[in-house]
Amino acid sequence: MSHPSPDSSAVPLSVLDLSPIPSGSTPAQAVRNTVDLARRAEEAGYARYWLAEHHLATGVAGISPALLIQLVAAATERIRVGAGAVQLGHRTPLSVVEEFGLLDALFPGRIDLGLGRSGFRKPGAAGAAPPPPPKPRQVADRWTPEGLLIPAPFDISSLIGSPLLTRYIQLVQFPGADLPEYRDQVDQIQALIRGDYRTPEGLEAHALPGEGADLQLWILGSSAGASAQAAGALGLPFGANYHVSPAAVLEAVEAYRKAFVPSDVLDRPHVLVSADVVVAEDDATARHLASPYGLWVHSIRSGRGAIPFPTPEEAAAHEWTDVERGLVDDRIRTQFTGSPQTVAAKLRVLQQATGADELLVTTITHDHQDRVRSLTLLADEWHH
Template sequence: MTRFSLLDLVPVVEGGTVAQSLANAADLARHAETLGYQRYWVAEHHGMRGIASAATAVVIGYIAAATSRIRVGAGGIMLPNHAPLVIAEQFGTLDALFPGRIDLGLGRAPGSDQRVARAMRRTLETDPNAFPQDVMELQSYFADDGRTGIAATPGAGANVPLWILGSSTFGAQLAAALGLPYAFASHFAPDALDAALAIYRRDFRPSAQLAKPHAMAGFNVFAAETDEEAELLASSQQQSFVALRTGNPRQLPPPVAGYRAGLGAQGASILDHVLQCSAVGSPATVARQTAAFIERTGVDEVMVASAIYDHEARKRSLAITAEVMSGLTVPA
């Protein structure tokens, strides 16, 4: 059976509140747990009115407390925004509270624009090219091997699996060199997906954490009883992507019938590019499109992503997706 997990950006809908979004996230995680999702991840974004997961470690703790079995983690923490020691302490604390259930995905993007990045870091002298060194420093804190001369408390000896995230071949090269699992952000940046997976598998070196490559890819799924209903549900995220890519980010809007058909050439081009890795439709349509994605990529795990305005419709979409995924097999 194909492993399947959930990425939740904790969307704030138009007319809603952050408190409501966080409550929905906990409910969604409990629902995903009952449906057999492997893990539930939230991601670090800053300065975005439509995303409520900026304090990522805090949200992870809240979600882990609301569930009992599902793995909970970051997809991911943007490490250039933080000192590795601080992340070791945060996730060491989470591991102490929820042992054996915490994942830590690491990315090198800012999760914001340059103005917001400056507000977070106070200086932009942090070098994104130092990301590999930061990852290895973080590994050292968890291993408590003495290389840094500092014992992370909490953090030393914590059982927190690290993942490398990416939307280019850089992350694939790093994950392969360090022998870590790799997650590609194909749900919004699909261009380098095939090349990144090929590099990761070709160059992978076994490590203490992982004996063989483990690749995950993001995949948008909007599932409903009919193709028409699913297309309607997907229009909320489509509107958000167009708004973001044209410099007008917004909260998640209500669905609009016929939205995509009414877009001009620029908007249609944005969606055709950004949402290449998607399944939208009835159970049969989603099964066909998802199977094609798995056959193409050979990924070990699919990270399902979707932002749906109506919470109950989103839960139904996750249930259909779980049923579909349970009937698919990982390619040899």
């Protein structure tokens, strides 16, 4: 299906930060690095700075988007700051609106509220997505006409029931928690912000701070499922996830556009697409800096949780098996690494293939200054 594609040279670039903890470092230093990187991103001309939410990972300090947003917004002046994304699998709409209403009160007109389903809803529970209908499964890589790699889908069945997932559900959700449908949660958040929320019994409820907050609401998703459908039906902007789920990015964007209904927020679909990038002065240096990425992704996909990000030397010492490589192959081959010119060209392909209105880049290297340099080099190339 064709869709209007904005001029790639006019597409804004933004940053997603997981607040990674390098091997040998500490969570406190990771948070300081996040604040510094945000300042540099603002200086370089990035449009947004989003903070992720992850739990039970020894290598990621980004556990509370709201807390990190407060730190980043206080340390910057103009850049929009937001969540990419708040996980609704273990939060109530009221808690989200109150937190982000407070942030808007402190930093009016600068806060983005990105909402995610969270991939850890118990199968079969209320709020869990229904199983997708059977369809032929892509078993080989393919390339779009623009030249974007769409790898064969990663099979997540090995992670279902993993010890990490079990611990996660036990620790972030109350026993027997009855999760609402995702769309209902988003509806409640919007109603609380508008100030017209009613309980099922017809009673009013008001979130202060939160009611009337000038928040930009986003729905983020990794598939053509509940998130893309909700974003489209509600006429909200949608963030599609190429950096984690590259196989599904085109389906997610197309499902969103197909479901889109104009709203008071948007009169046409608005899509942001993420990518994992590492930029250096030349291709070889960038590949060296990015070399630990596979080992880090493997720690996540093997069910252990993200490890502290290794050095290139630590990564080089790892002896890979074929099974291990199979767990990370799609992510490694869809990471954009290279010189500013190389990565900018790959991002333009991603933008053209998806028709993205905005692009979101995330960068992880062991050395913080290499991350700073990566974002700075890319911004200089993109904007000039």
